[in-house]
Amino acid sequence: MPIVSVDELSRTYRVADRQPGLRGSVQHLLRRRHRDVVAVQGVSFAVEPGEIVGFLGPNGAGKTTTLKMLTGLIHPSSGSVQVAGWVPARRQPRFLEQITLVMGNKQQLIWDLPPLDSFRVNAAVYGIDDSEAKRRIHELADMLELGDELTRPVRKLSLGQRMKAELLAALLHRPAVLFLDEPTLGLDVNAQARVRDFLADYNRRYGATVLLTSHYMGDITALCPRVLLIHQGRLFYDGSLEELTTSLAPQREVRLELRHLANAEEFQGYGELESLQGHQVRLLIPREQLTQQVGELLSRFDVLDLEVSDPPVEELIGRLFRQGSVA
Amino acid sequence: MPMPRNRYWRSLGRFWATSLAAELEYQANMAIELLAVVGNLAGSLFVLALLYGRSSRLGGWSWDEALVVLGVYTLLDGLTSAVLQPNLSKIVSHVQNGTLDFVLLKPIDSQFWISTRSFSPWGLPGLVAGAGLILWAANQAGASWQASHVALTALLLASSAVILYSLWFLLAALSIWFVKVWNATEVLRYVLVAGRYPVSAYPVGLRTLFTLVLPVAFLTTVPAEAILGRVSASWALASLGVAAAALGLSRWFWQYALRYYTSASS
Amino acid sequence: MRRALRIARVLLATQYAYMLEYRAEIALWALSGVLPLIMLGVWQGAGGAVAAGLSPQQLSHYFIAAFVVRQFTVVWLIHVFEEDALQGKLSPYLLQPLQPLWRYLAAHIAEQATRIPFVALMLAVLALLQPTDLALPSAGALLLGLLAIGAAFALRFLLQTVVTMLCFWSERAAALDRLLLIPYLFLSGLVAPLDTFPAPMKSFALATPFPYMLSFPAQLLAGMPVNAAAGFGALAAWIALLAPIAWLLWRAGVRRYGAMGA
Numbered sequence: 001m002p003i004v005s006v007d008e009l010s011r012t013y014r015v016a017d018r019q020p021g022l023r024g025s026v027q028h029l030l031r032r033r034h035r036d037v038v039a040v041q042g043v044s045f046a047v048e049p050g051e052i053v054g055f056l057g058p059n060g061a062g063k064t065t066t067l068k069m070l071t072g073l074i075h076p077s078s079g080s081v082q083v084a085g086w087v088p089a090r091r092q093p094r095f096l097e098q099i100t101l102v103m104g105n106k107q108q109l110i111w112d113l114p115p116l117d118s119f120r121v122n123a124a125v126y127g128i129d130d131s132e133a134k135r136r137i138h139e140l141a142d143m144l145e146l147g148d149e150l151t152r153p154v155r156k157l158s159l160g161q162r163m164k165a166e167l168l169a170a171l172l173h174r175p176a177v178l179f180l181d182e183p184t185l186g187l188d189v190n191a192q193a194r195v196r197d198f199l200a201d202y203n204r205r206y207g208a209t210v211l212l213t214s215h216y217m218g219d220i221t222a223l224c225p226r227v228l229l230i231h232q233g234r235l236f237y238d239g240s241l242e243e244l245t246t247s248l249a250p251q252r253e254v255r256l257e258l259r260h261l262a263n264a265e266e267f268q269g270y271g272e273l274e275s276l277q278g279h280q281v282r283l284l285i286p287r288e289q290l291t292q293q294v295g296e297l298l299s300r301f302d303v304l305d306l307e308v309s310d311p312p313v314e315e316l317i318g319r320l321f322r323q324g325s326v327a
Numbered sequence: 328m329p330m331p332r333n334r335y336w337r338s339l340g341r342f343w344a345t346s347l348a349a350e351l352e353y354q355a356n357m358a359i360e361l362l363a364v365v366g367n368l369a370g371s372l373f374v375l376a377l378l379y380g381r382s383s384r385l386g387g388w389s390w391d392e393a394l395v396v397l398g399v400y401t402l403l404d405g406l407t408s409a410v411l412q413p414n415l416s417k418i419v420s421h422v423q424n425g426t427l428d429f430v431l432l433k434p435i436d437s438q439f440w441i442s443t444r445s446f447s448p449w450g451l452p453g454l455v456a457g458a459g460l461i462l463w464a465a466n467q468a469g470a471s472w473q474a475s476h477v478a479l480t481a482l483l484l485a486s487s488a489v490i491l492y493s494l495w496f497l498l499a500a501l502s503i504w505f506v507k508v509w510n511a512t513e514v515l516r517y518v519l520v521a522g523r524y525p526v527s528a529y530p531v532g533l534r535t536l537f538t539l540v541l542p543v544a545f546l547t548t549v550p551a552e553a554i555l556g557r558v559s560a561s562w563a564l565a566s567l568g569v570a571a572a573a574l575g576l577s578r579w580f581w582q583y584a585l586r587y588y589t590s591a592s593s
Numbered sequence: 594m595r596r597a598l599r600i601a602r603v604l605l606a607t608q609y610a611y612m613l614e615y616r617a618e619i620a621l622w623a624l625s626g627v628l629p630l631i632m633l634g635v636w637q638g639a640g641g642a643v644a645a646g647l648s649p650q651q652l653s654h655y656f657i658a659a660f661v662v663r664q665f666t667v668v669w670l671i672h673v674f675e676e677d678a679l680q681g682k683l684s685p686y687l688l689q690p691l692q693p694l695w696r697y698l699a700a701h702i703a704e705q706a707t708r709i710p711f712v713a714l715m716l717a718v719l720a721l722l723q724p725t726d727l728a729l730p731s732a733g734a735l736l737l738g739l740l741a742i743g744a745a746f747a748l749r750f751l752l753q754t755v756v757t758m759l760c761f762w763s764e765r766a767a768a769l770d771r772l773l774l775i776p777y778l779f780l781s782g783l784v785a786p787l788d789t790f791p792a793p794m795k796s797f798a799l800a801t802p803f804p805y806m807l808s809f810p811a812q813l814l815a816g817m818p819v820n821a822a823a824g825f826g827a828l829a830a831w832i833a834l835l836a837p838i839a840w841l842l843w844r845a846g847v848r849r850y851g852a853m854g855a
Binding site: 353355356366373374377383384386516517520524530533 | 615617618621622624625626627628631634635636637638639640641642643644645722764765768769771772775776778779784785789790794
């Protein structure tokens with residue numbers, strides 16, 4: 001039974017069309033023109049409990065709109081959504097107790113007070129009794145490596161510490177489904193890694209389902225075995241990141257530095273020879289033959305140095321979005 | 328599915344305890360608010376004295392009776408500073424910063440959260456000054472202190488507070504559409520200044536307006552009449568009816584506004 | 594000079610376009626200026642007006658004029674400035690070769706222009722309901738009145754600029770501004786004509802800048818007998834006093850803003 005199921009989900013917005021400047025304003029005042037903008041179109045997918053799924057897509061692709069429809073903050077124009085057995089748009093309390101939303105660019109902690117005070121407010125709002133809340137705070141603080149930060153006013157915390165405290169506040173009621181919109185926005189590399197580790201740990205420990213959007217490919221590659229690619233409101237890839245990169249870049253590049261000069265003919269049968277300059281050789285070898293052929297190369301030639309590289313994922317996906325389809 | 332009622336009480340306690348703790352970081356506010364209350368009260372008394380001039384009546388109200396109206400006004404102003412202003416002015420920033428999303432995802436009534444999340448202790452001087460002025464002036468005017476009479480007064484004061492809350496809430500909820508709407512609550516503050524004087528002091532046209540359209544009459548004049556022991560049953564009932572209708576309207580309007588928000592926001 | 598004119602034109606045009614986007618809010622805001630009209634209602638039935646020798650007609654002319662003056666002397670600099678300073682929007686303005694206060698001034702003027710139709714509408718409704726309450730001022734009174742409104746706006750803008758500059762030092766500048774609103778409310782003539790004040794209170798009020806921000810232009814517009822030379826003199830004196838203070842505070846404030854690295 002999937003915990004999140006989305007069927008033919010669409011969302012259109014009506015936006016005012018207006019020319020810039022004074023003339024535009026006056027014109028708009030007299031005669032309003034609207035145009036419908038499609039933010040999400042015919043998106044369907046299902047997520048099983050305990051999965052971690054990443055949303056990928058350029059700005060304005062419809063990731064946040066989709067996430068907001070999953071939490072019930074935006075009503076779908078058509079199609080249906082079910083999360084943990086509920087229709088999100090009704091926002092029933094029992095549903096809300098099962099989900100959480102973390103937005104990297106927005107905060108819910110009380111600015112002037114220590115995070116603990118915000119946690120106490122959330123405990124009351126979610127109806128968690130004090131001893132249980134205390135236990136959970138302790139446990140989560142351990143996982144997040146938060147200590148005396150919890151007793152310092154939020155305004156005095158660093159961005160990374162604040163994000164961790166935000167996560168704690170958002171997870172106090174132990175939601176079954178986590179929605180994370182850019183959870184590592186603006187964090188430095190260390191803090192990013194810590195947030196990622198925590199999310200993976202949390203997912204393992206509580207079996208929670210995680211859906212996240214991120215601009216940082218690092219978040220996605222580290223956390224999400226499965227990705228959903230959204231472009232111009234449409235879902236056009238749903239599957240593992242690995243398969244995606246394989247299908248996008250079926251070959252890998254192998255660079256060799258040889259002790260002795262060799263002829264081009266000698267590399268026949270080893271993928272595709274890209275270049276041969278003195279002692280430097282560059283070959284493109286299909287992934288599935290990689291280990292075998294590299295082994296053969298090593299035994300046949302006197303190799304001083306060997307490097308196998310993959311085109312960066314960002315580049316591949318960027319190319320994909322420019323093409324507009326999975327080739 | 329019934330919500331545990333105590334969740335609301337417990338939340339309210341936490342809300343106000345945290346706001347108190349946060350507000351106490353800014354103690355200079357106390358001096359400012361005290362000054363504001365004293366200044367406003369002095370100014371109001373001064374203008375009231377000017378209005379009376381050498382005559383002894385204003386719209387049929389004696390000086391002491393009119394002071395009861397001013398006392399009720401000051402009390403409501405204190406309520407505004409303590410609860411209404413700190414909460415309802417935030418709807419705007421919630422909409423602007425997108426933090427309304429957090430509120431909507433809490434398993435608690437969003438109108439309750441929006442309306443009670445903050446409490447400002449700086450409204451207390453107004454509440455105290457208003458209550459003091461009411462007691463003193465009512466005594467001067469010779470009001471009686473029977474239990475039934477006090478109970479009716481309390482009831483009508485509560486209904487006036489509910490009306491005031493609903494008006495504030497309705498206007499503040501407009502910020503879902505118009506983001507710059509802190510103006511709108513300013514409108515309310517300025518129009519409600521009319522409540523400083525008994526409604527019979529106004530010409531007929533304004534009197535009708537303040538009774539039927541903007542229920543200023545029910546905010547200060549009717550409770551003041553209850554305090555003075557001369558409110559008629561029909562006015563008392565009308566006040567309760569307006570309060571119930573206003574509260575119902577505020578709830579309906581909030582649901583309507585949220586429907587718009589959830590269908591228009593991006 | 595030509596450059597200054599061009600900047601002024603562009604600033605005003607863009608700010609006007611911006612304000613038109615917020616016309617609904619501005620209409621509401623214009624509505625919040627009804628206080629003088631409410632006070633007119635109370636005064637019409639009050640013994641105090643008779644005692645001060647003000648006829649109902651004079652009262653209505655005065656308060657309606659006060660309503661118009663109030664509409665075009667509203668200053669909200671401190672609210673936007675505080676926000677801009679907090680959110681760091683001020684920094685890019687500081688890098689431009691234009692003193693940022695001009696930008697805010699242009700915004701105020703544009704906002705007033707946006708108000709004109711709403712104020713006209715409200716006056717028209719008033720004229721329909723109570724035709725005798727309105728009187729068209731003579732050309733001379735109108736000219737002097739408009740001039741006085743301009744000067745009164747300048748004075749209010751300067752006074753709030755001085756308070757606003759305290760934003761650089763204190764988070765409570767807006768609260769201070771709210772305090773200043775109290776003497777403005779009671780001493781400017783907004784809720785009671787100065788002629789109804791007891792003599793000592795009236796001379797006290799006239800020693801403050803507040804009556805020149807409202808009562809003086811309103812009296813000119815209403816065609817009431819008033820010493821125009823003395824009024825304009827007082828306006829000029831207060832402006833001359835506040836302008837250098839505002840300027841010095843601005844310089845010190847910006848230096849502080851830079852030092853805090855905001």
